[in-house]
Amino acid sequence: EAGVVQSPRYKIIEKKQPVAFWCNPISGHNTLYWYRQNLGQGPELLIRYENEEAVDDSQLPKDRFSAERLKGVDSTLKIQPAELGDSAVYLCASSLGSTATEAFFGQGTRLTVV
Amino acid sequence: AQKVTQAQTEISVVEKEDVTLDCVYETRDTTYYLFWYKQPPSGELVFLIRRNSFDEQNEISGRYSWNFQKSTSSFNFTITASQVVDSAVYFCALSGGNTGFQKLVFGTGTRLLVSP
Numbered sequence: 001e002a003g004v005v006q007s008p009r010y011k012i013i014e015k016k017q018p019v020a021f022w023c024n025p026i027s028g029h030n031t032l033y034w035y036r037q038n039l040g041q042g043p044e045l046l047i048r049y050e051n052e053e054a055v056d057d058s059q060l061p062k063d064r065f066s067a068e069r070l071k072g073v074d075s076t077l078k079i080q081p082a083e084l085g086d087s088a089v090y091l092c093a094s095s096l097g098s099t100a101t102e103a104f105f106g107q108g109t110r111l112t113v114v
Numbered sequence: 115a116q117k118v119t120q121a122q123t124e125i126s127v128v129e130k131e132d133v134t135l136d137c138v139y140e141t142r143d144t145t146y147y148l149f150w151y152k153q154p155p156s157g158e159l160v161f162l163i164r165r166n167s168f169d170e171q172n173e174i175s176g177r178y179s180w181n182f183q184k185s186t187s188s189f190n191f192t193i194t195a196s197q198v199v200d201s202a203v204y205f206c207a208l209s210g211g212n213t214g215f216q217k218l219v220f221g222t223g224t225r226l227l228v229s230p
Binding site for chain 1: 118147149151156157158159160161164205207209214215216217218220221222223
């Protein structure tokens with residue numbers, strides 16, 4: 001069974017440019033999470049989807065970040081415009097139920113803003 | 115509030131040594147889960163173990179063992195006879211009942227370097 005797939009693996013952009021990350025969760029997993037991992041830190045939740053609905057986006061900086069999960073499967077996380085402080089690893093995870101206790105993580109997208 | 119503390123930033127050992135990674139947590143939830151994840155250089159978080167707050171039995175899986183003590187709010191992880199392939203960053207995490215177990219709160223991680 002395929003795991004959580006993320007692309008791209010690496011992205012380098014100049015500040016003020018837009019960037020988007022894509023996540024394909026494990027087939028059948030209803031819940032999808034985006035986490036951000038700053039250098040030397042643990043991941044922190046940005047947004048959680050149950051099917052198409054964003055049920056927890058309290059940690060998402062809504063002035064520049066947006067996310068969508070059309071049809072309740074794939075998801076895209078966008079930053080526009082990017083700032084130097086957005087440099088981090090963006091991790092996607094999915095779980096079958098609505099709890100995080102069975103979450104599986106992708107390999108992440110490492111973003112560098114220069 | 116929930117918090118996970120991993121005081122050890124980096125540990126270096128020589129192959130075959132035993133190593134213990136410490137994790138201390140804070141939560142007001144009476145029901146919660148604790149986790150350990152491994153993050154190799156490839157980047158993904160690999161699930162190692164999950165324990166619930168009602169099960170304080172220690173667990174052993176091959177070279178890995180976990181010591182859960184509610185009295186000290188600790189969930190420590192020991193690797194016996196470490197190997198070079200164990201080199202990675204290890205994260206302890208907590209998920210609490212008050213949030214419906216709907217998110218993981220991670221510690222800052224411990225980088226383990228195992229040299230030949």
